[in-house]
Amino acid sequence: MTERPAMTPRPPHNDLCDDALDWQVVLHSGNAGADDHERYQRWCASSPAHARAAREAEALWGDLGQTQAARTLHTKPLSRSRRRWPRALAASIMMATIACTGWQQAPMWFSDYHTAMNQRQTFTLADGTRVTLNGNSALSVSFSDTRREVVLQAGEALFDTASDPRPFVVDAGGEPVEGRHALFSVRRQASGAEVVLTRGEAQLGERQLSLTPDAEARTAWQRGKLIFNGKPLGQVLAELERYRHGRIFISDARLAGLEVSGVFDLDQPDALLRTLEQRYGLTVTYLPLLAVVR
Known part of the structure; x- marks a missing residue:
């Protein structure tokens, strides 16, 4: 029997690191004026945490684009x-x-939840698991007394699994992905599921996965x-x-x-x-x- 997720509003994003990166995007856009630079300086000086986030973002930006090519x-x-x-x-x-x-839009017609182009949506499943769908993604949910299963019919989704004795399994068209007390994303591809593990434990088929080193960058789409x-x-x-x-x-x-x-x-x-x-x-x-x- 399918359990429908309860829709919840996406929480506001207040991460100073993301705010600092936003400032770097603005300042290097080619359209930043003197007022933008003055407001950025005020933002940096508003607290030690703001100043630290600014330094980290500036260092990251300085490293980008410095490849040999x-x-x-x-x-x-x-x-x-x-x-x-x-x-x-x-x-x-x-x-x-x-x-x-x-043809790519076909999975949207048969899914429980889907997103349009460049749309992101966050919702909570009946067990408390939070799911964020990336753009052009489709997801169907089928929970039973012994198993929590979702089918990623298209696109990409981030799962923050709730504590529950039932296995949480993602079917993305290849080997199943099972997460345990985990934060992980799954992208459906022709070659099989691409999994990024940020926290907890997960396995792809019979293979135990390790934490993904660049998980924050690869799941930055949610921000x-x-x-x-x-x-x-x-x-x-x-x-x-x-x-x-x-x-x-x-x-x-x-x-x-x-x-x-x-x-x-x-x-x-x-x-x-x-x-x-x-x-x-x-x-x-x-x-x-x-x-x-x-």
């Missing part, structure tokens, strides 16, 4: 092709994108952030696709390995593309449901 690009700009894409090819890509997008530190451009764009409509293509395969670092605002995904253009000398061409990076 980034330095090379700054000294030697990438060549840019001026040729336009043939109209027939662009039209074919857009039609394939539309068909793919429609409205995307954090990359030396990630290949191909992976960054694949991640970004999950938060905006349409597809992103790299016209030059050699760019896929370009190392990218930064802290970005998840609620402004196109701002990330603009930052990549400015910081790494790229060009982005926008078409309906398609962005081409070269």
Whole structure:
């Protein structure tokens, strides 16, 4: 018998570290004025905790973008092709994108809970487990007297499991993920579930998982952030696709390995593309449901 989760409002986020990172995003956006810098200084001076968070955020920001690939690009700009894409090819890509997008929405129709593009939702299950769904995600819940099971039909979810003698199992289309007094996220992928364990114990199939070293960065989406530190451009764009409509293509395969670092605002995904253009000398061409990076 399926138990419906009780919806609860998402608690306000008051973490000073996240506030400090927000300030770094603003100050390095290219649009910050003197008033912004003055307000930041007042924020830093408001308490020792604010000052400490600011120092940590500034140090993190200073480390980002200092990869060898980034330095090379700054000294030697990438060549840019001026040729336009043939109209027939662009039209074919857009039609394939539309068909793919429609197919990807199918799990939403059969789920108990789902989110739209770039929407995050937090709710509490009947056993007290808190679940946060990432954008374009779908979840079904099926609890019994002996087992707590949820099916992640699409996307990604963060689980903070409640104490309960029944196993808590996540079905993401491959080997089951079981968490015990744990805080962990599961992303459904064609190759199987990707699990990030922040606290407690979890196992994937028969394999016991260890705590994920960069768990805070990899689950920063729940706080409205995307954090990359030396990630290949191909992976960054694949991640970004999950938060905006349409597809992103790299016209030059050699760019896929370009190392990218930064802290970005998840609620402004196109701002990330603009930052990549400015910081790494790229060009982005926008078409309906398609962005081409070269």
